[in-house]
Amino acid sequence: MAAAEAQTTPQAPDKSWHGIVLETLKRNEIRLVPYVPDRVLTSLIKNIHADPFFTTFPTAREEEAVGIVSGAWMAGMRGAVLMQTSGFATLANVLASLAVPYQIPLIMFVSERGTLGEFNYGQSLVCRTMRPVLDSLAMEHHTVTRLDELEFIVDRSIKQAITTQAPVALILSPLLTGGKVL
Amino acid sequence: MSKQANTSARNTKIMNRFDLTSRLVAKLKHEEAVVGGIGNTNFDLWATGHRPQNFYMLGSMGLAFPIALGVALAQPTRRVFALEGDGSLLMQLGCLSTIATLAPKNLCMVVMDNGVYQITGAQPIPGSATADIVALAVGSGITNSSWAADEEDFERLIEQSLSASGPTLIGVRIDDKPGTGQTRRDPVQLRESFMRGMGIRQGL
Numbered sequence: 001m002a003a004a005e006a007q008t009t010p011q012a013p014d015k016s017w018h019g020i021v022l023e024t025l026k027r028n029e030i031r032l033v034p035y036v037p038d039r040v041l042t043s044l045i046k047n048i049h050a051d052p053f054f055t056t057f058p059t060a061r062e063e064e065a066v067g068i069v070s071g072a073w074m075a076g077m078r079g080a081v082l083m084q085t086s087g088f089a090t091l092a093n094v095l096a097s098l099a100v101p102y103q104i105p106l107i108m109f110v111s112e113r114g115t116l117g118e119f120n121y122g123q124s125l126v127c128r129t130m131r132p133v134l135d136s137l138a139m140e141h142h143t144v145t146r147l148d149e150l151e152f153i154v155d156r157s158i159k160q161a162i163t164t165q166a167p168v169a170l171i172l173s174p175l176l177t178g179g180k181v182l
Numbered sequence: 183m184s185k186q187a188n189t190s191a192r193n194t195k196i197m198n199r200f201d202l203t204s205r206l207v208a209k210l211k212h213e214e215a216v217v218g219g220i221g222n223t224n225f226d227l228w229a230t231g232h233r234p235q236n237f238y239m240l241g242s243m244g245l246a247f248p249i250a251l252g253v254a255l256a257q258p259t260r261r262v263f264a265l266e267g268d269g270s271l272l273m274q275l276g277c278l279s280t281i282a283t284l285a286p287k288n289l290c291m292v293v294m295d296n297g298v299y300q301i302t303g304a305q306p307i308p309g310s311a312t313a314d315i316v317a318l319a320v321g322s323g324i325t326n327s328s329w330a331a332d333e334e335d336f337e338r339l340i341e342q343s344l345s346a347s348g349p350t351l352i353g354v355r356i357d358d359k360p361g362t363g364q365t366r367r368d369p370v371q372l373r374e375s376f377m378r379g380m381g382i383r384q385g386l
Binding site: 055059064068 | 217242248249250251252255256275276280284370380
């Protein structure tokens with residue numbers, strides 16, 4: 001038995017930020033991951049595609065992805081949406097008319113553009129709308145800046161979203177991911 | 183009545199949303215899910231008699247098909263129907279490409295096409311006289327898309343969709359009548375009821 005277990009022991013866990021996010025999603029049975037891509041999310045998206053545990057695909061708009069994971073959760077399948085800051089800025093209506101009032105544990109990962117070295121003026125402006133929108137709906141959100149806090153924040157936030165049936169936004173800071181630079 | 187594109191070429195009868203919704207629901211014998219889009223579309227679904235397998239959207243215009251896609255992915259053995267207005271679909275046309283790519287075999291989409299935003303005062307939708315929703319769906323990759331010529335044809339297309347091997351879309355031309363009644367506006371109860379209908383929640 002011990003030998004068999006040893007043979008199936010997986011490789012050393014990936015301790016990169018995206019490796020931790022992927023493993024934490026799996027551990028929390030989050031299988032459905034629609035996304036609108038971002039350069040910073042490339043490795044995470046690639047690895048989620050490569051893992052048969054996940055059902056993952058691009059959507060045309062972020063709110064479409066929110067609709068998909070909302071429907072899936074109501075039918076018993078957990079999901080999370082990946083996007084970047086400018087994509088979050090398109091979501092106020094669906095958050096205020098679907099996720100919040102219907103009490104749906106919408107889990108969002110937002111790659112933060114627009115700060116700490118942004119080179120695109122539009123991105124820097126749209127970034128400033130994100131936290132005021134989250135705060136105006138009294139939505140839970142965390143900005144992850146440190147690798148050593150990532151797993152705790154992601155794992156606990158997923159569990160809280162599901163048990164309290166409330167949406168959560170996990171903002172992945174350039175301090176964590178390196179961000180996108182010219 | 184608003185002007186419709188290619189009226190003679192389409193050769194489709196102008197029908198009624200509540201009547202068609204009633205015909206659809208009457209065909210459901212296996213706890214199929216039905217997602218009703220914003221406004222009149224879900225009001226008429228509600229008016230056909232509440233089923234726990236119905237989900238009613240009180241906002242998030244354009245998301246009936248994405249929500250239904252999520253249900254279809256989560257429960258591949260359950261048939262899922264989604265009812266959406268033509269104006270609503272225009273807000274989220276990209277979802278047709280997503281659905282065509284994933285190709286869930288258990289999803290049937292119905293587009294109620296009256297060419298107007300009936301609920302806001304019957305203003306015309308963009309393209310009401312020029313665009314063809316079924317052609318847009320086919321062009322998006324939903325190859326099994328068709329206009330229902332009349333009520334009998336609609337029932338036939340619904341029956342076909344129940345055994346389809348890919349996603350289907352049915353366009354229906356409807357009149358500009360408002361919905362019959364209004365859905366009870368209690369999002370949490372509506373969601374909870376639907377989750378029980380999907381078999382993943384028990385009552386208290």
